[in-house]
Amino acid sequence: MRIILAGVSGSGKTTIGTLLAEALHCPFADADGFHPPENIAKMSAGIPLTDEDRAAWLDALGDYLVTHDPIILACSALKKKYRDQLRAFTAPEPIRFIVLTAAPSVLRERLDERAAEGEHFMPASLLDSQLATLELGDDVEIIDNTATPEDVVTRIFT
Template identity: 50%
Template sequence: MVTEAGPEGPHHPLVVVMGVSGSGKSTVGGLLAERLDVPYAEADDFHPPANIAKMSAGHPLDDEDRAPWLDAIAAWIVERGDRGGVVSCSALRRRYRDRLRRDTPGLFFVHLDGSEELIASRLAARMQHFMPAGLLRSQFEALEPLESDEAGAVVAIDGGPHQITERALAALAR
């Protein structure tokens, strides 16, 4: 999906797939990028080792921990420019989303939304991830839903990854 063409050629969307851990950000983000024919980046890859160690030990990150991580993700987004891209990032708080879109006002957020019970069951089945399921409650407590002045959409996570991706594409097309 390419949006309208400008003087320099077509413009591809820049999208953040957001939500709590276990909501499907990586899976849906990768599928969405594939469908949009743009690069995909996994926000976890932008964490410095100290953040991963802290989360692996069961401790939630604070804003000081998140600052360099959000800055690195924002730099990737800016670098993508009109070429487009999809990045997964929890982006739980409005101020984090504001930081990500500061230099990219057209950034679109796809909030993958589901019940805590559904997401907890998915986390319990997940292997090879540093985020312990015990931190899920803190993520739900921190979550600030998209506000009416934010470009984005809430997408339900019931169903399979391809169904969720289709919902995200439909929301992006609106």
């Protein structure tokens, strides 16, 4: 079982992923830890990543997925082609993609709070570019993440 919690920054991937991994008694990983320093520097400077910037990052995540089953992974996976690239690594074994969503105002508030606490390199200024990049389709499950984290985890199980 491989579950990837996808979505834009501030959608709650890490919070929900940690709780889900605890409930399933399996490992949790955050894809942010796989970014090369160049990507982190760009995002920290408010510069959106390009497909080229993400290529090596996605390859590293795919290599990780091959050797980790079960796993809960928090990963933006904003475009269908990124998700397809990750699926190719584990085929024919499936990956369940769950996109966590919330209203832009909620996401911005979460990012502002996180920035005030110095918890993350991703600035709120990149939210609009992430929302514009996000592709939702029939290859993902969409779950609104505005309830309590425990309620969201329960919805994932149903």
